[in-house]
Amino acid sequence: MRTFVTVVLAAGLAAGVTAFRPAGVDGEEAAVRATLQHYIEGHRTGSAEEFRQAFHPRANLYFAREGQFMERTSADYIAGAAARAGGVAPDEAARQRRIEMVDIAGSAAVARIVLDYPEVRFTDYMSLLKVEGRWQIVAKTFHAERKAP
Numbered sequence: 519m520r521t522f523v524t525v526v527l528a529a530g531l532a533a534g535v536t537a538f539r540p541a542g543v544d545g546e547e548a549a550v551r552a553t554l555q556h557y558i559e560g561h562r563t564g565s566a567e568e569f570r571q572a573f574h575p576r577a578n579l580y581f582a583r584e585g586q587f588m589e590r591t592s593a594d595y596i597a598g599a600a601a602r603a604g605g606v607a608p609d610e611a612a613r614q615r616r617i618e619m620v621d622i623a624g625s626a627a628v629a630r631i632v633l634d635y636p637e638v639r640f641t642d643y644m645s646l647l648k649v650e651g652r653w654q655i656v657a658k659t660f661h662a663e664r665k666a667p
Contacts, residue, residue, distance in 0.1 A: 546653075550620050550627045550646060553653040557644070558615045562631060564607075566600035574647070576653035581660050592655075612636045627653065639663045 551570050560568035569592075577592035607613065614634040621628050625648040633640040645657040 531571055545618055546622050546627075546648075549648075550622060550629065550642060550653045553646060553655065554617050554620075554631060554644065557655065558617075558631065560599060562606065562610065562613075564599060566596050569596045569599055572655050574649060574656045577654070577658070579657045579658045579660070581662075592658075594667060609636050637665055639665065 554572035557573075559565065560572065560612045573592040573596065575593070579590045579592065579595055580587050581590075613636070615631065617629060617631050618635075619628075623636040627646040627648075629644045629646065631642040631644065633642065640660055640662050642658055642660045644655050646653050647656050648654075649656075
């Protein structure tokens with residue numbers, strides 16, 4: 519009898535958790551991931567247009583270099599990508615990119631993306647907002663970790 523009660527209680531709790539899940543989260547997560555995929559494709563292809571699809575025009579990037587606070591506009595970041603645009607990197611087959619986490623609350627979201635390249639591993643933290651019906655990256659912070667040769 520105790521086992522039956524435990525199973526029924528566990529099933530009820532699981533159903534309750536599902537019932538309290540906000541409606542539309544799955545669709546919103548897919549939309550956030552689509553924006554992040556533009557960012558990833560920008561890295562894969564070198565396409566400035568892919569980055570433009572991901573970043574809000576007034577987005578900024580923040581990072582620390584040698585212990586100092588650094589800031590860069592997304593426009594400068596995209597211009598740098600355009601200057602390097604030469605297609606796919608020669609070591610593309612050895613590069614891995616993945617979205618590790620997405621968390622959404624209403625019109626705000628955060629995500630963690632890892633860009634694992636042969637010589638360096640980037641961990642990107644993205645802040646996104648749903649602006650005019652579209653998810654856009656409004657801020658990026660990141661850490662770059664050089665790999666031993």
